[in-house]
Amino acid sequence: MNLSFDNTEIAFKGKSNSELNRAYYLFKLIGNPFLVKVGDVMTNLAIGAGIPIGWAIKGNIFKQFCGGETISECARATKILDAGGIGTILDYSVEGKESEADFDATKEETLRTIRTAHNNVHIPFCVFKVTGVARFSLLEKVNDGIPLSDAEVEEWQRVRTRVDEICALAHDTGTPVFIDAEDSWIQNAIDGLTNEMMEKYNRDEFIVYNTIQLYRHDRLDFLKKSHQTARQLGYKSAFKLVRGAYMEKERARALEKGYQDPIQPNKEASDRDFDLALEYCVEHIEDIAICCGSHNEASSSKLARLLDEKGIARNDRRVYFAQLFGMSDHISFNLAHEGYNVAKYVPYGPIKEVIPYLIRRAKENTSVKGQTGRELSLIIKERERRKKA
Ligand SMILES: Cc1cc2nc3c(=O)[nH]c(=O)nc-3n(C[C@H](O)[C@H](O)[C@H](O)COP(=O)(O)OP(=O)(O)OC[C@H]3O[C@@H](n4cnc5c(N)ncnc54)[C@H](O)[C@@H]3O)c2cc1C
Known part of the structure; x- marks a missing residue:
């Protein structure tokens, strides 16, 4: 190759x-x-x-x-990407909201992205962040197993319903959905919800994808255990593999609060685990789907090589490469040119x-x-x- x-x-x-x-x-x-x-x-x-x-x-x-401020404004980006054989992943990128009305609005917008994808073959996935539909401090409490007040129990139920509505529509329209990974101190809560959704909606198809951050030293193990659990319970595993976006914040918090740094000791360790995760997923491709979310050339080449070596078709729907809009077009367009599945996150939302x-x-x-x-x-x-x- x-x-x-x-x-x-x-x-x-x-x-x-x-x-x-x-x-x-x-x-x-x-x-x-x-x-x-x-x-x-x-x-x-x-x-x-x-x-x-x-x-x-x-x-x-x-x-x-x-891509723009609205879904319809992203049509231009979708057209440009499609001309290069690349799919669009509409990413409603509004962050830091904290009211119930905002969470409902974000859920509705995510549902709109799923309906748009359902009617457009150039949009292979949808995506959302749990912090877009849940209060951060509530996620922290759930994460740490801190007892919730009666009002919080109801609030948590509303979060679960929002996440379920999104995943149900993804399932009913056959549109796979990525759940992004976030800060380690709320990630257990996110993983709990995601695993529940996978168990419910990944019985026959790869619909709900969890995101694994390999800059964390415990995540390769987590990936393998998630896969084993899925096998035992009879559902399919789907993972978006990333290195992780919040390293400085993670390190600073661990230092400030005096707990063990969740991040790998160095970049080489993150690279090693990322590539081992790619290998593990390709080895178990019979019941795993992956998306390699990376701008790293060596990792992208590695996955491309693994597919060719194992005789997995370059356009096998279980394997995707993904980058962010406006970055690493040299990876996206060259991979797509060679016949691999590629998609790009196209963030959108009001500028502010x-x-x-x-x-x-x-x-x-x-x-x-x-x-x-x-x-x-x-x-x-x-x-x-x-x-x-
Ligand atoms: C499609 C897509 C989806 C994404 N979704 C998410 C998501 O849901 N959640 C999320 O957190 N991020 C997400 N990211 C961002 C991603 O985690 C990385 O921050 C970004 O892609 C840079 O890593 P890289 O693999 O592209 O390549 P590189 O540039 O090779 O790696 C940079 C990354 O390596 C790691 N690193 C750097 N220095 C060190 C060090 N000293 N020790 C240990 N590790 C180090 C860090 O994670 C850093 O971001 C996504 C990225 C893409 C392309």
Whole structure:
């Protein structure tokens, strides 16, 4: 197998010259740690003071990393991705809400994404975060087994009903749904709900996917145990494998509260467990479906190689690769070009509400020790190729 992610012509086929230039200036800007820090502080201050800043964001960072403000505005992103053989995963990225009305609204919006996917073959999955439909401090209590008040028991029942409604519609429409992984101190509560949903809705098909964060040192073991339990109870396992997005926060909290850091000792350990998880899932592919949610080239190549070695068809519906919109197009488009299943999260929502998501993306693309980031190097390479052509 000769899989290469270097073909920038394939990677940026969907981008016009002006879009490529916009991406170039944006990644140059967010490559600067000082500017990102200042931008983060200023944005939070502006939001706190009620200053409308949507106009400043909409034309650049929002356009790079989000599909739009509504489902219908994402149609353009879906079309571009589909032209490269890539599916869309509509991701309603509103975060930090805490009222019952907001939780109901997020549930309704997630149901709309499922109905949209049901009518559109270019949308292979849906996704949601449990914190979008539940109060964070309630999840913490459930996580730690702290007794709930009568009102909280009712509140928890409403959370369970929302999650069940989403998974039931996913099941009835045959639309697989990812449940994102979050902070370790609420993850037991999320896992409990997810396992319940898997047991209920994964009897015949891979519908509900749990997310496994391999930057945690206990998760490879958790993955194997989840699979064994599913086998014993007679349902199918489906996992989205990721490294994990909240490392600094996890480490800082563990240090502050004086418990063992849940994160692996170093990057190599996260990489090792991620690749071992890929191997385990492919070895047990008869009753496991996976989505490799990663921008890591070595892991993506590894999974592609494993499929070919085991004689698993590249378009086998049990195996998907996924990246985030606006990032790692060189992986997504080249994998799809080679016939593998690929989809991208397309985040959307009102601009002001998706700012925490955008700040995470900016920080992720900030350069370390002044090095040019991977995204920027690829954009520079493609700009030069186009100039010569
Ligand atoms: C489709 C998709 C869905 C996702 N869903 C989720 C989700 O539900 N929940 C979630 O938490 N994240 C999610 N993520 C984000 C993901 O967890 C990673 O933060 C991000 O993808 C970067 O990791 P990587 O595998 O792409 O590659 P890399 O760039 O190779 O790895 C970076 C990651 O390695 C780990 N790491 C870095 N340094 C160290 C260190 N010193 N010690 C230990 N580990 C280290 C961290 O997890 C870091 O994010 C998702 C990503 C994608 C693409």
